[in-house]
Amino acid sequence: MAGVITEEERTARSQRARDAAVAAATALGLDASEATVLYDVFSVVVDLAPSPVVARIPVVVPRGTTSAGFQRTELDVSRWMASRGAPTVVPSGLVPAEPVERDGFTMTFWEKVEGVLPNDYDAVKRMPAVARLHSILADYPGRTGFFPGMQGYVDLAFDDLEGREDLLPAADLARARAEWAALSPAIASPSAFARMFPGVPVQVVHGDAPYYNLIETADSVLYSDYEHVGVAPVEWDLAHTGEEAISAYDAAAADLGLRAVDTGVLRAMERLRDLQVVACLALVPQLPLLVDGLSPSLEAWRATEPWQDRKAPSA
Structure with a gap:
């Protein structure tokens, strides 16, 4: 594919991010002499050993967005x-809790969680934790955006995919643009959402598959990755989790005094998530492994009926 980063270039980017994290940590008084890269996809995550601190450095960022604002919200x-006493990953207490810029990267520093267990990504099992998260976030007093990161990003991504048949066939892009035109007005503002889905409340939600972003140890299950927190319906967090998971969420929500999932809104949020996946193809030049990772979701989307051929359903 034209203009796609090579594996050697990606490795070098990861090393530069690690070096920037080490330099920033050292300047803040931490000993990071044994630092190692733990993870490298959209962000490079660096264990700043021997200090009990982990740095998170975004390296693949959609055009039209910046990391610092999302990091500050997180x-x-x-x-x-x-x-509030919620089980959560927290910023490191050894350095100021604010984004740090170094050598072209913007990073945050987190308290290292020891003894992390493998994630089984079982949405059904984790739905009670998601419902509890929603019950807590409903009271969050800070300012967040409405569907943060979606407005602007999707349009720019589709523009970047224009003429890139190596990334997305023209027919798929035309369909995605039509579906986006039909659904994006609903997420332009809370009032616009209320017009399309009257009576369905919105609140602060996690924004990025919270069941997937739980960190489990032998003693606890921690909430994490609040980078995309914003105002939306709870269905935004529940898209494509499956009927059994939705039933589990509804049961837990009822125990917490929360509303049940609105099936019409859920279908709309699932289609918006599909379009988010399509838009992610614009990031392939920065992150080639997305081709294989996104393929099942893209095939599932192609197998559905185009959204513009029908009205958004109601529950």
Whole structure:
């Protein structure tokens, strides 16, 4: 594919991010002499050993967005969650809880969680934790965006995919644009959403598959990754989890005094998530492994009826 980063270039990018994290940590008084890269996809995650601190450095960022704003929200929400006694990953107390810029990267520093168990990504099992998260976030007093990261990003991504048949066939892009035109007005503002889905409330939600972003140890299950926290219906967090998971969520929500899932809104949120996946193809030049990772979701989307041929359903 034209203009796609090579594996050697990706490895070098990861090393530069690690070096920037080590330099920033050292300047903040941490000993990071044994630092190692733990993870490298959209962000490079660095264990700043021997200090009990982990750095998170975004390296693949959609055009039209910046990391610092999302990072600041993530830090604020995690601290607020901790203040409420919620089990959560927290910013490191050894350095200021704010984004740090170094050598072209913007990063945040987190308290290292020891003894992390493999994630089984079982949505059904984890739905009670998601419902509890929603019950907590409903009271979050800070300012967040409405569907943050979606407005602007999708349009720019589709523009970047224009003429890139190596990434997305023209017919798929035309369909995605039509579906986006039909659904995007609903997420332009809370009032616009209320017009399309009257009576369905919105609140602060996690924004990025919270069941997937739980960190489990032998002693606890921690909420994490608040980078995309914003105002939306709870269905935004529940898209494509499956009927059994939705039933599990509804049962837990009822126990917590929360509303049940609106099936019409859920279908709309699932289609918007599909379009988010399509838009992610614009990031393939920065992250080639997305081709294989996105393929099942793209095939599932292609197998559905185009959204513009029908009205958004109601529950």
